[in-house]
Amino acid sequence: MMRALFTAVSGLGVHKSKMDVISNNIANVNTVGYKKSRMTFKETFNQTLQGASAPQGGRGGTNPQQIGLGVGIGAMDTIHTIGVAETTDVPTDLMINGDGFFMVSDDASFLNRSYTRAGNFQIDRAGNLNNADGLRVLGYRVEDMGENPTFKSNLEGLVISKAMTFPAKATTKVTLTGQLNSETEKTIDLGTVGVEPAQGNVSDDPTKDAVLLLKNGKYEVNPTYADAVAKEVSFQAFDNLGGMHNFKQVYIKIKDKQVAAGPPAINNSQYQVETFYVKKDGTMLHAGAATTPPTATGTSPILEFDSSGKLVNTPKLSLEVGAGLTNGAGALGFDVELNSDNIIMTSGESTMSDEQDGYKQGSLDTYTIGQDGIIQGTFTNGMKCSIGRLALAKFKNPAGLLKTSGNMFINTANSGSPIVGKPGESGFSTLAGGKLEMSNVDIAKEFTDMITTQRGFQASAKIITTSDEILQELVNLKR
Helix, strand or coil, rough: HHHHHHHHHHHHHHHHHHHHHHHHHHHCCCCCCCEEEEEEECCCEEEEECCCHHHHHEEECCCCCCEEEEEEEEEEEECCCCCCCEECEEEEEEEEEECCCEEECCCCCCEEEEECCCCCCCCCCCCCEECCCCCCEEEEEEEECCCCEEEECCEECCCCCCCEEECEEEEEEEEEEEEECCCCCCCCCCEEECCCCCCCCCCCCCCCEEEEEEEECCCEEEEEEEEEEEEEEEEECCCCCCCCEEEEEEEEEEEEEECCCHHHHHEEEEEEEEEEEEECCEEEEECCCCCCCCCECCCCCEEEECCCCCCCCEEEEEECCCCCCCCCCCCCCEEECCCCCCCCECCCCEEEEEEEECEEEEEEEEECCCCCCEEEHHHHHHEEEEEEEEEEEECCCHHHCCCCCEEEEECCCCCCCCEEECCCCCCCCCCCCEEEECCCCCCCHHHHHHHHHHHHHHHHHHHHHHHHHHHHHHCCCCC
16 A cells, blocks of 8 residues: 555646646747757656566466556656747848757856747847847847948847948949930030139120020020020039039030931031039039039030931040048048930930949948848938848757757766857758747647646545555554
8 A cells, every 4th residue: 555655646746847847838938949848758667566477388478467556757748849930020030940949148248148949139229139138149240331231240230220230332333314305406516614704794705695504603694595405404423521522514515417428418416515524512614624523534525416317426534532631531532423324315305314333431220130130221312232241050969959048058078069050051040030930839629638648647646645545454454
């Protein structure tokens, strides 16, 4: 009877422990990234009453006779199946689509590392990407912000800060695209740029009898010859410090150029391009005045179109803004592209647009985190740049990890050392942004286990009460 009592007591103990495991699973059913635990039993020891014997003579062999002495905990396993996904649309919420763990750290050197499946991250006032307990999320930062960033090779805490800036880039090329109206009136033996006469009347001086006249420091279209202007266009260029400089171009139709004698004579249409630098006070500097910035080579180029409206020449226009106009950024020089791939002549309203490769300095505006873990920032100057990349760790035996607190694990001798890599590369899982991995606890399974555990506990308790009654009967034999 004493054996039965002790065996039943062991049954009570293990079923109580299993109920503890079940209760913890149920309590964490809504915990982000939680991995459920499972407890299994094992028979602890057997007392041998009679050993086995082999067949001998006319008698057959006998089996051993043993009485079990109880039950113990066989194993407590952490089940690392993937939990269901919950869509949150929060940019810092991340889910791992497969095996692997995020890495977090609580020390300045990032060597004390923990591992978690919970991707509910947040950003502090310094821009640090942290988990809910303030541990830094580890990954790879970029070396230098710019058009071709490179990632560092060492793991660090990731930063997503509004204080991040994308450096300015000086303009090297401006490309003009559009069409010029073939019905624009031609000027005949007329200057394109002149000075307005003092009396306001057209002068006999050809430098004053011009399409564009200087008035109060600004070049304006002479109303008398307004029909000769096909298009006015403004564009900007940036210096090394991101300072913006404004330019104005005017396309003036001049006399035709005869390219073949007739009959019929063949003439090509010509448009002269005049360029002006617009100062902050609105006054203008003509690019043709080589002694005063901005200077220009290929000053006032002429665009020549054939009868099909195709540009038959490629004039070169290079502009330079003097250092005195750039506020310490030094001289700015760039080319203006005027070629047949971008400009045509046609009957209809003139249009012209510009595209240039420079930009001012910008600060971080928005960001996204891709499947490859790259944090892509969009800056206020319109540029995009990678500002970091999350790292993942995986283990040869994830079940060997040791749970700590806050949905985190640490590696042990049986889990093996972490294998660190980048999402989507070398067999590592990809990430899903705006989603969280929830608990992998199955409520129905836990309730079923709860019932069977309860019955096991009740049965073990019943053995104790029954054994007590038998012992009581034994004592009563003396009475």
